Amino acid sequence: MKRFAIVLGLAVMLPLAAAAECASVSAGDLTVTGAWSRATIGTARPAVFYVEIRNDGETGDRLTGIDTPVAAMPMLHRTVVKDGVASMPHAEAIDIPAGETVSLAPGGYHGMLMELTAPLAEGETFPVVLRFERAGSVEIDAPVLSIRAQGAECDAAG
């Protein structure tokens, strides 16, 4: 009976082990999770940073900038497709409304990591500091995924 319980316990754990839960950092009402980036070839081209921000509070906040030791010129950008033409202007700030989750994700907002100080190699992680108007600075580690990655490879934190 005891052995059965252990086996059952392991079986339940298996799917959880398959994809680890995303690292998640909280500051005030904000929870930052699901950070990821794509591997680069060398340092000449800009890298990208994606993340998810949840606001459980009653007041809106704003993401005003990012910093990271891997890039001398990190910036918030937004991919805009208008009349069939794509561009990626600078986003001065990204609103994080009360009670909502905002994603920096392919096709939308992204952290544009320009002037890389080192190539981003798959399997590594690097820290990114997100600067919020109200919640202050929040640091999260971004795992570097394959250059072909389409999204975070972890389970969103509950």
Place this chain on the structure above:
Amino acid sequence: MNLRRIRLVLWALVAVALAGVLALQWAGRRREPSQAAFRPDFALQDAAGRTYGMEDFRGRLALVFFGFTNCPDVCPTTMSEVALVMNDLGSEADKVQPLFISMDPQRDRGQGLSEYLAAFHPAILGLAGDGAATQAAAESFRIHFEREESPAAPDGYTMSHSPGLFLIGPDGEWLRQFPHETPAAEILADIQERI
């Protein structure tokens, strides 16, 4: 008499409007096949300096993307989709030629276009010509691209561009466009239906 004349004029107007609508519909129908039959072309070089045109891909489908490699969001997303499509085509992959036409040829060549594309899929052929040939290629595909000076971009400039994928038939005829963010499975299904 006066009333009758007004009625006549009104009926005449109705007739003119009807004729107009019909003419527009007829013109609209005529435009579609002529658009589908256009054959875009280019003369652009690969990393080794060999010049390619659409006739080099006769007998195969070509999946064409206009991009630039200092583009960390739209371009990797699309190249990943192309890589998925090529992998999922399996033994039929040799019937499709994926092409990446650089809209930022000088910088892309300098930074290694083929090395960049190989990281997505070895089948993707990167082409980068001079400014005039690039402009001509874009015009031939009837797409838009533009250099935008921007302090918020690497080297102070970025490109705005049509982010779709274009499917060209085995005889060089334009078949269709897949808008940006069309799932790889949808592109794959369309291509498999044609080969």
